[in-house]
Amino acid sequence: MESLYGSFRALPLSISIPLTIGIVLVIAIARNVIGQLYFPDRNRPPVVFHVFPFIGSSVQYGIDPYKFFFDCKAKYGDCFTFILLGKPTTVFLGQKGNEFILNGKHADLNAEEVYGKLTTPVFGKEVVYDCSNARFMDQKRLLKLGLTTEALRAYIPKFVKEVEDYVNTSPYFKGETGQVNITEVMAEITIYTASGSLLGNEVRSMFDSTFALLYRHLDDGFQPINFVMPWLPLPQNRRRDHARNVMEGLFANIIRQRREQGNQGDETDMIWTLMDAQYKDGTVLPDIHVARLLIAILMGGQHNTAASGAWLFLNLAHKPHLVEEMYQEQLEVLGSPPAPLTWENVQKLTLNGQVIKETLRLHSPIHSIMREVKSPMPVPGTEWVVPPSHTLLASPGTLARSEDFFPRPLEWDPHRWDKADPLEKPVDDSQKVDYGFGMMSKAVSSPYLPFGAGRHRCVGEHYAYAQLGAIVATFVRLLHMEQVDPKVPIPATDYSSMFSRPMNPAVIKWRRRKSE
Known part of the structure; x- marks a missing residue:
């Protein structure tokens, strides 16, 4: 020896x-x-077999989360644990899993510790996940004040005008026909429509110059590595921090000017809403909170809408007969030529809504919803206990891809929603709860939950439907769309980013409609 x-x-x-x-x-x-x-621990959910410590099943999960979930479900059942970059992550699928995680008590399950590391450097301190849960719920209540039906009614014409101007002036749409990368188009369209409606003319005008670069630098902060090490002195993180500071200053100047000039008309954008708002304890929102919440609402939903819109048009391009069916619906419902798109008119376009709903079912931008476990969590119907060292993960999108609820679940078929959805049952008042931002359903049994559920359900759900509804209906009015090569399948999903989007190239062919 x-x-x-x-x-x-x-x-x-x-x-x-x-x-x-x-x-x-x-x-x-x-x-x-x-x-x-x-030596497996019989008191905990089964662990997905892996060879390498720390790495665990990170690679398989990162490449295709849904395939990973369904493969593990077949082997281990609805509840299992895998190692994600050294962190034991317990997945609980199905309706019971959604109830267990999405309706879990805040004292037991914490979202701030999971997402705060990613969002705080982008949004700023003292807002969203960098404040108490009660304060965050109150901030969501204030944001909802700017997303009322009356506000949405005022936003629809702005959405329509943005799309019309874009199609008439963008270099992507030169001439009578051409090809475009729809991912890039939707990224621009959604940020223009969001800024113009939510943040007013001052901010929208800056997106042609100042804000566009700052936005891209902030956007670079949403990198998966920042879930684990947001403090790394990477170039994109330095640009992110600089962009946030500059954007805060720009918003502060806009707020100061508005306070000096007063509301000259009946403007109803989110800036005015937050400037006039108070927390429940009577505290007036500091201007720095207003500025940071404006960054949050601009950044928070744009990715989801852009990704969903790109998937929607890619699927439509593969089924061009549906584009014409949607156009004929407008002629039948709104007249020939069709009446201007308003809030009420968009609601009348049934197929238009079904196309959005089917896209959100099959291509939910968020495949995983995580919570940090703060106290031992017994798994119902088992002897297992999930310890505080674990992260819990729900994936409502797996139910939306299950044959138990949707025949041919991986086929994009808007007409599956032609009949009233038996899965969406009326919710009585006993199934509603107020987490601090208004009464809402606490039911999570539906296999269709594209905007989450529970206390962290997206407050921008109705805004997203209105925004997508107006964008899609306007594009259908202006353009014929089809696939460049009908034999080429729809692009695979890029799961490497924070939001599930189409892999490049995501190109469709367009042709302007003649006056009909």
Whole structure:
């Protein structure tokens, strides 16, 4: 033994160091594998088998989360644990899983510790996940004040005008026909419509110059690595921090000017709403909170809408007969030529709404909803307990892709919604709860939950439907759309970013409609 040790010490460092690292890795791998095979903890959900510690199942999950979930479900059932970059992450699928996680008590399950590391450097401090849960719920209540039906009614004409101006002036739409990367188009359209409606003319005009670059730099802060190490001195993180500081200053100037000039008309954008708002304790929102909440509402929903819109038009391009069916619906319902799009008129376009609904079912931008476990959580119907060292993960999108609820679940078929949805049952008052931002359903049994559920359900749900509804209806009025090559399948999903979007190239062919 001594001779072996002596021989090892005699090795040059260029050999001994890699050899030592290799031995340590082999021992760690062996210990990890043996522990899983021979010493599983029967009091916890089964662990997805993996060879490498720390890495665990991160690669399989990152490449295709839904495939990973369904493969694990077939082997382990609805509840199982996998290692995500060293963190034990317990997945609980199905309706029981949604109830367990999405309706969990805040004292037991915490979203701030999961998402705060990512959002605080982008939005700023003291808002969203960087404040108490009660204050965050109150901020959501204030944001909802700017998303009323009356506000949405005023936003629809703005959405329509933005799309019309874009199609008439963008270099993507030169001439009578052409091809466009629909992912890039939707990224621009959604930010123009959101800024113009929610934040007013001052901000919208800046998106042609100042705000556009700042927005891109802020957007770069939404990188998966920042879930784990947001403090890394990466170039994009330095640009993110600078962009947030500058954008805060720009919003502060707009707020100051508005306070000096007063509301000259009946403007109803989100800036005015928050400037005049108070927290429940009577505290007037500080201007810095207003500025940071404006950043949050601008950044928070744009990705989801842009990704959903891109998927929607890609699917329509593969079924151009549906584009014409949607156009004929407008002629039949709104007259020929069709009447201007208003809030009421968009609601009348049944197929237009079904196209959006089917896209959100099949292409939900968020595949995983996570909560940090703060106290031991017994799993109903089992002897398992999820400990505070774990993260809990719900995936409502798996139900939307299940044959138990949707025939041919991976087929994009808007006409599956032609009949009244039996899965969406009326909710009585006993199933409603106020988390601090208004009464809402606490039911999570529906297989269709594209905007989440529980206390962290998206407050911009109705705005997103209105925005997409107006954008889609306007595009259908202006353009014929089809696939460049009908034989090429719809692009695969890019799961490498924070939001599930189409892989490039995501190109469709367009042709302007003649006056009809």
